[in-house]
Every structure is written in structure tokens, then in C-alpha cells.
Amino acid sequence: MYLVKSPLLLKWYYSDLIWNKSRSKKIVYLTFDDGPIPNVTEFVLNTLKTYNAKATFFCIGDNILKHPTVFESVKNEGHAIGNHTFNHLKGWNTDDETYINNTLKCQELTQTNLFRPPFGRIKKSQIRSLKSKVQSLKSQDSGLRTQDSKLDIIMWDVLSGDFDLNLTPEKCYQNVIKNTQNGSIIVFHDSLKAFDRLAYALPKVLKYLTEKGYQFGTL
Template sequence: MLLLSNPLTRPPAWLRPVFPGSEWHGAPVGASGRPQLYLTFDDGPIPEETPWVLEQLAAYQAPATFFCVGDNLARHPDIARAALAAGHQLGNHTQHHRSAWNSKNTEYIAGIAECERNLELVRSKEELIPGAAAPSLSASRLPLFRPPYGRLTWPLLRLLRPHYRVVMWSLLTRDYDPGLAPERALRLALAHTRPGDIIVLHDSRKASRSLRFLLPRLLAQYREQGYEFAALY
């Protein structure tokens, strides 16, 4: 995610205007009148973590959005289809998880397009799963995109916005940070959570230690605090 010299649980206020039109939070209150949170997972799908994540989400009937790396989609399409069948959403996280700051615009856009083709292939085969839900991507809505590391440039943002909803975040769990103890990551996340937050976790091997500590506890404590979980659509 966003790599600053001092990574923050919440992005600083000055950062949002830098990427105009990007989404940093969702509706704070749902139709039920309860406060809402939006769970998102980056970098999967992989067999070591994503099925476990799906089990945790199912226990709380919590919908989520998985921003998938195209390379992982190509290797593990059945896991992505299982996420769709469970009612979750899939978003684009580029084909190779490369930083926009270190890529040519043409190469970066090509990586997004390749990932989108993998996503379309996964969705087109969704009906092969017994009991699959209806496809979670509506033809009338733009697909979702999150830039790796939260890094974009203004020219790329202008190119992407007509074709994608560019989704950032308002709460970063920092589960990828080996220098942050999982217990402290949990305290920080709970202390800084606000209604409408888009929360970032990672279904990746790098984040495994913190992810497996954080996710069940966040789900339980958010539910105890009266939050409900909502999809980005």
C-alpha cells in the first residue's frame, strides 16, 4: 500500500485532493440505520490465505472486495470464483503488482488491461460453481481498480477514471508490516475506525502472521460495536 516515510493508519487529509475522483470511504450508514464498514483485501488470490479469509468472512456473513493481482488470478482462478460464489466482489490490482511510479504509462495500462481480462475469464466461468450467486459486477457500473502501493500519477488517473472506479482506503491495518506487532496493529485499527471506512487487509503470504491475528478479532469486535459490513457497490 502507500509507502510513506512514516506509514499511517489513516491517510493524511492532504492526500485525498491529490487524487481527485478517487474513493476513500463509503456511505457511513446503511439502509438499516446501522454504521457500515467496507472490508477489502489486496494481492490475492492465493491458496495459503484466501480460502481461510473466505471462511472468516462467512462466519460473520461479511461481504468484502478482493483486489486481485492478475498473475494470481491466472494461477488460482477457482479461488477467485469461490469468492464470487460467496457473494464477494473482485477488483483489479494490476497484472504484476508494479508501482506506477516505476513503470511507463503504456506498460502500466497494459498490466491493468491484462488483469481485467483475467477477471472477465473468472466471471465468465462463475456458473460452473454449484450454487453460485449472480455475478457481482453489474454491466451498468464501472469495474473497481486499486493501484498497488496506493501509487498513481495524475496522467494515469485521468486515463483510468472514465473506465474504472479508483478505490483507495481510509483505514490501513498495516498487516504487511513485519515491524508492527499484530496486537498493536489491532489496537490501532480499532482506535481509528470510523463509520464508512474502507479498510485494507492483505490475503498474501507476507501479511499472513498479522492477517490471521487481525481478521477474526476485527470481525468480532466490529460486530460487537454495532457495525455492519457492506459491499462497495
């Protein structure tokens, strides 16, 4: 089970995580999880380019190592990069030490201030440890000020549902356009599993939101 709109109770419980951006500006934030992979990520890049849109890609470390050329394409085209763990671990089912070490392994490849927990499942103890360790590492490595090395944990307020094999492509599209508002963080997946729904919905979402006057920002 999943909810297209993030519930208020969950936002309250994890109030230190980022669920959306400013509601005062007509900007939305497209995000893509689980890549980079050939063909699918490349489709996303080409589609974004058609609409002169930027996005944020939360990458799995193992996929970065397998497909470094695709990863470089994402960076070279001006999109933001986020950490999505090395092996797509679910925090609720993983002990803290394993989870943190796996995430830091991906951090070596992404070198980012952005992290999204796979499945949106992360323990508060993991949040505290991860923020502390990443901030410490970034400060030591580059001499950044504390505020510059702060890790932002990014959630969402609109879930397309493109990963759901039982969802029609049209319903995936409707999930996004019916729930998006100023500052929305929208989740798609550049994965083989999601591709049938993604390939249909993403171009239509970009067209619809562009016509509604939205801009597309990076996190």
C-alpha cells in the same frame, strides 16, 4: 513509511478517487489486496463466513491465473472483485503505457468497475487514461450506459499495516479498531507476507466491529 489514516492533503490532491463511503451509515468496507492465493485467501473466506460478512478482494491478475479455483471461490461466496494490476506494479515507477496495459490485462480476468493501485501509487495521467480506456472497453463490449461502465478507483482511510513484518499482530488489530468509523474502507492483505498479522487481527476485528453494531458492505 506508511500512515494508518490517509492524510487529508493526499485526499485533497486525489479528490476524484474514493477514500471512504458515507459517514451517515454504520457500514464499513473490508478490502483484501494481492490475492487470490491458497490457504491465506481461503482463511479469509472462512473467517468472513463465520461473521456473515462480505468484502471486496483486489486481485492480482497473475495470481488469478495461478489459482483460478481460489478466485472462483471468492466470487461464488458473493464478495466483490477489484483489479489490482496483473503484476502489482507501482504507478509512480512505471511508464504510463506499461502500467495501463498491465492493468488492462488484469481487467480481462476481473471484468470489474473497481480498481486499486498497488501501494496506493498512481500518476494523475494514469488515472485519466485508465478511466477512459476501461469505460470505453466496457461500453463497447456490453452496450452499457456511460455511467454503468465508469471505473471507480478505490483507496482507503484505514490501513491495517498487516504487510509490515515489524508490526505486532496486536498492533495491527489496534490500528483498525482505533481508526475505523462509519464508511471506512479498511485494507488487509491476503498474502503470505501478511498472514501472521492477518490471522490474528481479522477475527478480532470482525468480532469487535460486529459487537459495535457495524455491517460489512462491498464496494
